Each structure stands twice: as structure tokens, then as C-alpha cells.
Amino acid sequence: MGGRRHYPSGMVTGFVLINAEPSRVADLLSELADIDGVAEVYSVAGEADLVAVVRVRQQEQLADVVTRRIFSLPGITNTRTLIAFQAYSRHDLEAIWDLGAS
Numbered sequence: 603m604g605g606r607r608h609y610p611s612g613m614v615t616g617f618v619l620i621n622a623e624p625s626r627v628a629d630l631l632s633e634l635a636d637i638d639g640v641a642e643v644y645s646v647a648g649e650a651d652l653v654a655v656v657r658v659r660q661q662e663q664l665a666d667v668v669t670r671r672i673f674s675l676p677g678i679t680n681t682r683t684l685i686a687f688q689a690y691s692r693h694d695l696e697a698i699w700d701l702g703a704s
Contacts (some may be wrong), residue, residue, distance in 0.1 A: 613665040615657050616664045619650035626677025627651050633675055639667040646665060650682070661685075 622630055627645060634643045634654050642655040654672060658664050668683050 608644040617684040618654040619682040620652040621680040
């Protein structure tokens with residue numbers, strides 16, 4: 603349908619907001635990127651220090667990546683996980699707004 607992105611059956615995407623000790627932030631970027639299931643890692647401004655994008659096939663794997671792999675890294679003080687329902691790109695959203703705009 604329209605702008606919805608379709609991932610392989612059972613694909614789960616999570617955005618993990620991570621708080622960390624300031625002295626560990628730089629090292630955590632590469633340590634997080636090396637974890638299986640972590641697709642991308644960003645340093646960010648705001649309430650979180652880092653955001654890890656996790657893509658796995660099952661929710662149980664997401665739980666394992668967050669609770670056993672990510673949270674066990676030294677220097678991580680807190681995590682909050684958001685689970686994506688659907689994905690849209692800018693192109694997809696523009697196409698939705700262009701419908702009937704003739």
C-alpha cells in the first residue's frame with residue numbers, strides 16, 4: 603500500500619535511546635555498531651546520548667539485543683526502546699500528499 607515499506611516477514615525495527623556516561627560515548631559508538639542486529643548508531647542531542655537502530659527478525663531477538671547485548675556494555679546507564687510499526691520515507695510521504703493535487 604502507498605508509502606508503506608515492506609520488510610521481510612517478521613522483521614522488527616527498534617530505536618533504542620541510550621543514556622551513557624559522558625566519558626564512554628565515543629567508544630560506545632563503535633561497540634554498539636559491532637553488535638549483531640544493530641544496523642546504525644547515532645550520537646544525538648537531547649534527552650538521549652545515543653540512538654541505536656536495531657533490525658531483527660523476531661521481537662524476542664530485539665529483547666535479547668537490548669537487554670543482554672546493549673545494556674551490558676560498560677558506561678550505559680539507561681535505555682528506552684521504541685518499536686516501529688511502519689516505515690515511510692520522505693519520498694513516500696510526498697507522494698501521499700501529492701495524491702489529488704492536480
